Amino acid sequence: xxxxxxxxxxxxxxxxxxxxxxxxxxxxxxxxxxxxxxxxxxxxxxxxxxxxxxxxxxxxxxxxxxxxxxxxxxxxxxxxxxxxxxxxxxxxxxxxxxxxxxxxxxxxxxxxxxxxxxxxxxxxxxxxxxxxxxxxxxxxxxxxxxxxxxxxxxxxxxxxxxxxxxxxxxxxxxxxxxxxxxxxxxxxxxxxxxxxxxxxxxxx
Numbered sequence: 345x346x347x348x349x350x351x352x353x354x355x356x357x358x359x360x361x362x363x364x365x366x367x368x369x370x371x372x373x374x375x376x377x378x379x380x381x382x383x384x385x386x387x388x389x390x391x392x393x394x395x396x397x398x399x400x401x402x403x404x405x406x407x408x409x410x411x412x413x414x415x416x417x418x419x420x421x422x423x424x425x426x427x428x429x430x431x432x433x434x435x436x437x438x439x440x441x442x443x444x445x446x447x448x449x450x451x452x453x454x455x456x457x458x459x460x461x462x463x464x465x466x467x468x469x470x471x472x473x474x475x476x477x478x479x480x481x482x483x484x485x486x487x488x489x490x491x492x493x494x495x496x497x498x499x500x501x502x503x504x505x506x507x508x509x510x511x512x513x514x515x516x517x518x519x520x521x522x523x524x525x526x527x528x529x530x531x532x533x534x535x536x537x538x539x540x541x542x543x544x545x546x547x548x
Contacts, residue, residue, distance in 0.1 A: 348524055352548075357465040362524070363472040365423045365516040366504040371403045372428035376467045380500070383463035389452035393439050396453040399432040399486055403501075411485055416497055417476035423516055424474070428501030432482060433457060434494050453495060464500055471500045 346362045381398065389395060401412040412430040413421055424430065433456075435449040461471045474497045482494040508517040529548070530541035 346520070346524055351529075355462075357462045361461060361465045362470060362503075362520075364470050364503040365472065365520055366508065366513060367423070367426040367428065367470075367472075367499060367501040368504045369403070369426040370428055370502060372469060372501055374402075376464075376469060377402070377429055377500075379467060380460045380463045380469070384456040384460040387452065387456035387459045389455070390446065390448045391439060391441060393436075393441070393446060393449075393452070394456075395436040395439075395446055395449040396456045397434040397436070397492070399434065401430045403428050412497070415478050415482040415485055416474065417478060420474050420476040420497070420499075422512065424472070424497070424499040426501070426504070427472075427499035428469075429499075431460075431498040431500065432477065432486070432494055433496045433498065434488060434492050436492050438491060450495065457496070457498065460498070468502070469500055470503050471498050473498050 348359050348361070350359055377400070381400075384396070384398070385394075387394075387396075399412070401408040403409055409430060412432060413425050415432065416424055433453055435446075435453050437446060437449060438444060439446045457473060461473070464471050477494065477497045479494050482488065486494075488494055508514045529545040533542045533545050534540050535542040
């Protein structure tokens with residue numbers, strides 16, 4: 345399992361989180377799914393609006409699971425069909441309190457997804473988040489109402505750590521084992537004027 349090359353100490357679940365393409369085709373225990381969803385539920389959000397929703401398809405619910413797989417773009421279907429659980433994220437585009445546009449709904453969904461991802465890591469699972477989702481097909485398949493917008497898909501399950509043998513598996517394994525890179529803090533954290541690295545990161 346890859347370990348993230350962090351430059352400063354972080355929580356173990358952050359260091360151990362990764363996004364496998366090869367998943368062991370076995371169901372995930374209901375209690376673990378519920379723990380991950382509970383972690384997602386407790387993410388912070390603007391005005392505590394909690395604009396996210398999740399469509400959950402467990403592997404053992406084959407009809408629902410296959411419907412979720414069919415909503416993925418073709419490039420993701422081949423490997424994601426081995427997930428123990430598929431989730432589709434949906435945002436409510438307006439605030440519940442006044443029905444005005446919620447410009448930070450995606451930000452809040454991201455926090456919720458991050459909570460879910462880290463809880464999954466703590467439980468020995470991993471998640472792979474995907475932008476490759478057919479939004480119109482998803483809306484139709486799950487009858488998502490107006491005012492709500494499907495956004496992403498998440499494959500969750502136990503990573504397959506065995507050596508790949510078939511060509512497709514070998515290619516996915518190569519992608520998993522590629523260098524894990526992030527921009528430096530100096531490229532992301534500024535002060536004074538845009539693009540000027542903050543002193544705290546320059547002097548670290």
